[in-house]
Amino acid sequence: MPLHLPPAPAPALRSVLTALGSPTAVREARTPALRAAQGPVTPELPLPVHVLDHITATGGWATRLAGWRFLIRCDDRAVAAAETMLTPDGWAFSHFFEGPYVTSTERALRQAETTAQPHQPRLLSVPGLYMLTLWLHGDVTADGATGGPAPADLLVPLAPAPPGIASHRPHRVEELLPVLTRRVTRVRLMGSPAA
Incomplete structure (x- = not known):
């Protein structure tokens, strides 16, 4: 298997297991599929979620x-x-969710397993475009919680992707970055609909 999952922090996993064991947390979640699940449920495939904070005028970007x-x-x-977040007290459960990104992530991971090149899977969110990608990092020994996309890394837009960007088609960072830079800049100039 060419995918090398980075290990999630133990407190993050424990917080998810605690939430799954809490009837209140599951019952109050806006996830009918989780509430209706028959049989045991398990957290799998931990992925670090990085956010594209900003794109510079020179086309560089900063992630966190x-x-x-x-x-x-x-x-x-x-x-x-299940999403976890870092708090001043450490990793904590944030929320459960369902929807197209769950099935799209699973599909993209299955596709990535068929590639010949080994990768470390991560998620990269581009909030300015309401976009989420599976980020296939080429350095499988890297700390999954740090670093940014390398030019040769692959980004696989998850469905639903913004108009004009094909879902589930791998793009090299150096190819997709200029497209994202133009789009984020245009959204900023026009004013974000979320602003």
Whole structure:
């Protein structure tokens, strides 16, 4: 298997396991698939979630670790995901969720397993474009919580992707970065709909 998952911090995993064991946390989650799951559910495939904080005028970008995401599996499929975040007291459970990014992440990971090149999977969020990508980092020994995308790394946009960017098609960072830079700059000039 060419995917080398970075180890999640033990407190992040413990917080998810605690939340899964809490009937209140599961019942109050806005995840009908998780509430309806028959049988045991387990957190799997921990992925560090990095956020693209800003793109510079020269086309560089700065990222930061925002949390760890675990796919919640029941039987043979992911029914939801659990997000953790870093607090002043350490890693803590944030929330459960479901939707297209859960199934899209699972699909992209399966696709990535068929590549010949080994990768370390991460997630990269581009909030300015409402976009999430599977980031396949080429250095499988790197600390998954640090560093930024290298030019030869691959980004696989997850569905739904912004118009004009194909979901589940791998792009080298050096190819996709200029497209993202132009789009984020244009959104900034026009004013973000979320602002």
